[in-house]
Amino acid sequence: MGVEERRQQLIGVALDLFSRRSPDEVSIDEIASAAGISRPLVYHYFPGKLSLYEAALKRASEDLAGRFAEPQEGPLGARLLRVMRRYFDFVEGHGPGFSALMRGGPAVGSSTTNALIDSVRQSAYEQILSHLGVSEAPARMELLVRSWISLAESTALIWLDGRRIPRAELELQLVHDFAALAAVSAAYDTEMAALLNRMVKDEPADGPFAELVGRLMSLAP
């Protein structure tokens, strides 16, 4: 194998192990053994476990950011729901590693890992703005989108901890949560109200937004 090919293979093996257990618990010996090479050879390619972890996390970050890409066609609610499905696929495929990373901790919290997490959040933020047709977000829209992204993270983390609610329900719930938080924001601000009107005007009668409005209306006294 060439140097780059071997590096890529090691990153893949390491990502698999770091995904399935907390990175703290994964040793270089284990990675070497899973890759079928010696421990010194691992160190030939990566100076230590942290640099291998960071390389694996970089690959995972690119994978996740790629899943946010969605054609700008059709109703917004259905687009967001498809992204949520791919997001939960990712979360399910990397459960223990995702939990350990997002909950923070000495082994996983470096400035590089934090920068990678922020870059994924930024990708999600920019994708959502582009679907909303906004290039420069006013303060309330930035707050809505960024705080909803953190809601999606915490929802995924809570789901991983026991999986007490079916993930398909949470994927849909997060779409509804976005609409509900947008509605609160719209209640404060005419610009946000205009955005919400634009969001819902092309929603089909059987789409997630219309479903939410119907459900909310039925709860009102």
Place this chain on the structure above:
Amino acid sequence: MGVEERRQQLIGVALDLFSRRSPDEVSIDEIASAAGISRPLVYHYFPGKLSLYEAALKRASEDLAGRFAEPQEGPLGARLLRVMRRYFDFVEGHGPGFSALMRGGPAVGSSTTNALIDSVRQSAYEQILSHLGVSEAPARMELLVRSWISLAESTALIWLDGRRIPRAELELQLVHDFAALAAVSAAYDTEMAALLNRMVKDEPADGPFAELVGRLMSLAP
């Protein structure tokens, strides 16, 4: 000064400095100088900056957790709004240190600091459940309360970054966000619907929940 008195004084001085700037930027020399003692004497009480930082964070955590305590009297919306005001008082008083801590980073991410953050989140969680009259939370209620707590954290962090929205509006918005997310959850689950009905039945017509419902109704087509 006695040993414990001196320790408490140092913790107070350090907390003040760690609150006003990112903890990375605060040196032991500065803490010694602000406390009016020598650098070696600081080390006599605390083995290093991390232990002093952790002691300061412990005091801040207890302060914050104490602000969640609210008499179980009167409408729920007004209670939550009072807690949000005290929460933003805390966030405003410890801005740069709060941001640095919650955004993570090498200097502030230790297992002790993470445990302190989790203990504050747990206090908030238990306080909210007790106000809702729930001792054992079903899965959807746990998700609602915990994910709303993370929404309150991210809202405060985004506010600190530029303060583009008046904090009084965000305090009220977070109360509305809670009601809106509860309404989404209620749309999925009869137990949550019963909770929401209990939440709103004692709300006054001029309280935050009623205001939100009115605003949402006016947005509906």
